[in-house]
Amino acid sequence: MFRPYPLFIGLRYTRAKRNNHFISFISLTSMIGLMLGVAVLITVLSVMNGFDRELKQRILGMVPHAVIKSFTQIENWQDLDILATSHAEVLGAAPFVQAQAMATRAGQVKGVMINGILPEEEDQVSIISQHMKAGALSDLHSGEFGVVVGGLLAKSLRIEVGDKVTLVFPEASVNPAGVFPRMKRFTVTGIFEVGADLDAQLIYAHMDDLSKVLRSPGLVDGVRIKVTDLFEAPRVAWEIARNLDSSFYATDWTRTHGNLFQAIKMEKTMIGLLLMFIIAVAAFNIVSTLVMVVTDKKADIAILRTMGAKPSSIMAIFMVQGAFIGIIGTIVGTIAGVALALNISDLIAWLEKAMGHQFLNADVYFISYLPSQLQWADVAIVTGSCLVMSLMATIYPAYKASKVQPAEALRYE
Numbered sequence: 001m002f003r004p005y006p007l008f009i010g011l012r013y014t015r016a017k018r019n020n021h022f023i024s025f026i027s028l029t030s031m032i033g034l035m036l037g038v039a040v041l042i043t044v045l046s047v048m049n050g051f052d053r054e055l056k057q058r059i060l061g062m063v064p065h066a067v068i069k070s071f072t073q074i075e076n077w078q079d080l081d082i083l084a085t086s087h088a089e090v091l092g093a094a095p096f097v098q099a100q101a102m103a104t105r106a107g108q109v110k111g112v113m114i115n116g117i118l119p120e121e122e123d124q125v126s127i128i129s130q131h132m133k134a135g136a137l138s139d140l141h142s143g144e145f146g147v148v149v150g151g152l153l154a155k156s157l158r159i160e161v162g163d164k165v166t167l168v169f170p171e172a173s174v175n176p177a178g179v180f181p182r183m184k185r186f187t188v189t190g191i192f193e194v195g196a197d198l199d200a201q202l203i204y205a206h207m208d209d210l211s212k213v214l215r216s217p218g219l220v221d222g223v224r225i226k227v228t229d230l231f232e233a234p235r236v237a238w239e240i241a242r243n244l245d246s247s248f249y250a251t252d253w254t255r256t257h258g259n260l261f262q263a264i265k266m267e268k269t270m271i272g273l274l275l276m277f278i279i280a281v282a283a284f285n286i287v288s289t290l291v292m293v294v295t296d297k298k299a300d301i302a303i304l305r306t307m308g309a310k311p312s313s314i315m316a317i318f319m320v321q322g323a324f325i326g327i328i329g330t331i332v333g334t335i336a337g338v339a340l341a342l343n344i345s346d347l348i349a350w351l352e353k354a355m356g357h358q359f360l361n362a363d364v365y366f367i368s369y370l371p372s373q374l375q376w377a378d379v380a381i382v383t384g385s386c387l388v389m390s391l392m393a394t395i396y397p398a399y400k401a402s403k404v405q406p407a408e409a410l411r412y413e
Contacts, residue, residue: 026285026288026289026292027289027325029285030282030283030285030286030289030325030329031325031328031329031332032329033278033281033282033285033329034279034282034283034325034326034329034330034333034386034390035329035330035332035333035336036278036282036333037275037276037278037279037281037282037333037386038279038329038330038333038334038336038337038382038383038386039333039334039336039337039340040275040278040337041272041275041276041278041279041337041382042333042334042337042338042340042341042374042378042379042382043337043340043341043344043372044271044272044275045268045271045272045375045378045382046341046344046372046373046374046375046378047341047344047370047371047372048264048267048268048271049268049372049373049374049375049378050345050370050371050372050373051264051371052261052264052265052268052373053371053373054195054371055260055261055264056230056261057127058127058194058195059194059198059257059260060230060253060257061126061127061194062126062127062128062194062198062202063198063253063256063257064125064126064224064225064226064253065125065224065225065226065227065230065233065252065253066224066225066227066233066234066236066237066240066250066251066252066253067222067223067224067225067237067250067251067252068080068084068222068223068225068237068240068241068244068248068249068250069221069222069248069249069250069251070222070247070248070249071247071249072247073216073219073220073221074095074219074220074221074222074223075218075219077095077220077223080093080095080223080244080248081093081094081095081223083240083243083244084223084225084240087236087239087240089227089228089229089232089236090225090226090227090228090236090240091124091226091227091228092121092123092124092125092225092226093121093124093125093223093224093225093226094117094118094121094122094124094125094126094223094224095117095118095121095207095220095222095223095224096115096116096117096207096220096221096222096223096224097115097116097207097210097211097214097216097219097220097221098113098114098115098116098221099113099114099116099169099210099214100112100113100114100169100170101114101167101168101169101170102167102168103149103153103157103165103166103167103168103203104157104165104166104167104168105157105158105159105163105164105165105166106157106158108156108157108158110153110156110157110200110201111201112153112167112201112202112203113201113202113203114147114167114203114204114205114210115202115203115204115205116204116205116206116207116208116209116210116211116220117140117204117205117206117207118206118207119137119138119140119206120138122137122204123137124226125224125225125226127194128148128192128194128204131192131193131194131195132148132190132191132192133151133191133192133193134160134161134190134191135148135161135188135189135190135191136190137190137204139189139190140189140190140204140205140206141206142206142208142209143208143209144187144189144206144209145184145185145186145187145205145206145209146186146187146188146189146190146205146206146209147165147167147186147187147188147189147203147204147205148188148189148190148191148192148203148204148205149165149188149190149191149192149202149203149204150191150192150193150194150198150199150200150201150202150203151191151192151193151199152197152199152200153199153200153201153202153203154188154191156200159188160188160191161188161189161190161191162187162188163187163188164185164186164187164188165185165186165187165188166183166184166185166186167183167184167185167186167203167213168181168182168183169181169182169183169184169213169214171214182213184213186205186209192204207220225237225240230253233252233253233254234252234254237250237251237252238250276385279382279385279386279389280389282329283326283386283389283390283392283393284393286322286325286326286390286393286394287393287394287396287397289322289325290318290321290322290393290394290397290398291397291400293318293321293397294318294397294400294401294404297401298404301314301401301404301406302404302405302406303406305404305406306406311402311403312402314398314401314402314404315398315399315401315402316398317398317401318394318397318398318401319391319394319395319398321394322390322391322393322394322397322398323390323391323394325390326386326387326389326390326391326393326394327387327390329386329390330383330386330387330390333386334379334382334383337379337382338374338379341372341374342372342374344370344372345369345370345371345372348369348370349369
């Protein structure tokens with residue numbers, strides 16, 4: 001079968017002769033370096049994608065995508081609810097009352113945020129009912145003064161379902177005995193765990209009960225909405241708010257938690273750039289490998305030139321050799337990286353079981369396992385960048401080979 005001689009000779013140079021194993025060893029290390037760099041980069045990017053996904057699903061599953069509020073409490077919230085749900089991009093809406101307080105029991109005190117909700121409508125905007133560890137959200141009934149607390153908060157206050165917890169609000173009540181802080185004892189009816197810091201600071205109560213404690217029965221602070229695309233939440237919230245009078249305004253998750261996701265995005269970018277230097281170092285090894293090959297093959301180059309080979313053909317020979325190292329290393333690394341990214345969660349779980357040690361403790365980290373989400377766009381970027389750097393690394397040594405003068409190379413042969 002016919003093969004262009006630059007391709008034939010370039011591939012033949014990748015195989016060592018009996019007395020020239022050192023150059024092949026350098027070629028092998030370059031190939032392994034590329035393979036490890038690509039595999040590690042794909043795996044790390046997949047893990048970062050996994051953490052980003054978990055944050056979006058857990059935190060933004062609990063935090064509203066957008067909120068329509070007023071400078072004063074809202075009385076006819078049903079009209080606002082209907083207006084919000086009439087938008088084509090809104091999946092659901094639910095009213096809420098919100099207050100800050102201190103939760104205390106048996107001498108333990110924690111600052112908390114209390115959300116007064118309607119349990120039958122909360123599923124439209126939140127995932128809390130999917131993460132109930134004990135009890136159910138439907139156990140919150142008007143007039144019973146029950147609360148659902150986060151798992152970390154329950155652990156720190158040492159409370160379980162059925163226990164009493166006292167909530168102290170930052171408002172004073174005046175009675176004949178003097179001025180006292182407003183407080184109310186609630187019964188714990190459920191415990192939730194979403195695996196985020198919200199577990200340590202969030203409490204749910206029935207909206208009617210919280211309104212009574214705050215002495216604003218029938219009034220709400222606003223309406224929370226859930227949209228089809230959370231990145232479109234600012235626009236959707238603004239489109240709803242502009243149809244209301246000037247006392248209403250809109251806010252969204254980008255103002256409350258946007259910095260967190262921007263930090264994750266920046267961290268992913270910086271880690272990707274740093275790990276890309278591993279590939280760059282391996283590509284630089286291709287340069288040194290080809291420089292040694294060119295020095296070793298000067299006599300062969302001179303013979304080819306005297307037989308009529310053009311400088312471009314000589315250049316193509318060594319570019320083929322360098323490209324072979326880059327392509328093989330990239331392909332093997334991509335396969336290894338994809339396989340590792342798809343199985344890293346199970347691998348870490350197996351190591352934790354084998355070693356009897358949990359790497360990601362739920363008491364410290366917001367999730368208890370190592371997530372991974374493979375994105376083919378990242379694979380394409382890493383693979384493409386590696387191939388480009390490998391091909392660029394062959395240009396200088398191949399160009400130097402094309403400039404070898406036959407007479408000078410054969411003078412001492």
